[in-house]
Amino acid sequence: MPTGVALHDARRQLFDAAARVLLRDGPSELTSRSVTTEAGVAKGVLHRHFTDFDGFLTELVLDRITQIEAQAADLRDATGSVADNLTNALVKGFEPVMVSIIVLVIARDELRRRLRAAGTAHLPLVGEYTAMIADYLRSERAAGRIAADADVETLAPTLIGAAHLKFTEKSDTAPEAVHKVVTSLLSGNAAGTRDVDH
Structure with a gap:
């Protein structure tokens, strides 16, 4: 070298x-x-x-997925309100490098093919992040901090999509803007306003 x-x-x-x-x-x-x-x-x-550049990118994305798995454990152990916990997770999940990697995944067919062959979600990173949020919401539903009939399978991708749009439109999106989105989407699923918002 x-x-x-x-x-x-x-x-x-x-x-x-x-x-x-x-x-x-x-x-x-x-x-x-x-x-x-x-x-x-x-x-x-x-x-x-690495075999080639797509091989490098594949391993880069898989490394990020490992980080999501570690973040999922932190989210399950979080002690804040539901809204605060989700806000923190979404802000961390859509930091600028992660958004750029998602763009790469969307743009490169061969990269997506290799990632799917490795067993990732259909849309790598976004799918794993959605699953993490859904798992967290299920645990909060079981704990009674969101409504017992909350539609987690709809709420999780809605939160991900709304947050992703915020960070795609403006890379320096303030956590307060994400918190507003989170509280708005949670409002119809609140078991008790105190637990969700505070």
Whole structure:
């Protein structure tokens, strides 16, 4: 490697470099060259660890899905109100890098094909995030913090879709704007206003 950069965890360094490129330049500028340049390594390093660029992107998305699984555990253990817990989860879930990766997944047919072959949701990342929100809502319904007849299977994708639109339209969407969407959508499913809103 001409730069002399030691690669203790090449995959993680390349994933982190991709995140920086996405954050700074957007998904249209993410290439194998931009990733290796950002990581400060020779271009061949990426191809030593991944079959090709779509293979790299597949592993990048799968890494993000692993992070969603970890976030799901945190969400189940959250002690705030239902609205606050959902707001925090949605703000974290639609941070700018995640939105850019979702754009990549939508734009690249081969990437979607490989992800589906790996067993992801039909729309990778969005599907896993929706499942996480649905699981959380089911637990809150069982605990009596949202209505016993709340239609979780409709509410979860509605929350995801509304939040995604907010962050797609404006990357610096304030948590307060997401909270407003959440409380509005929860209002018809509240078992008790105190538990949902406060």
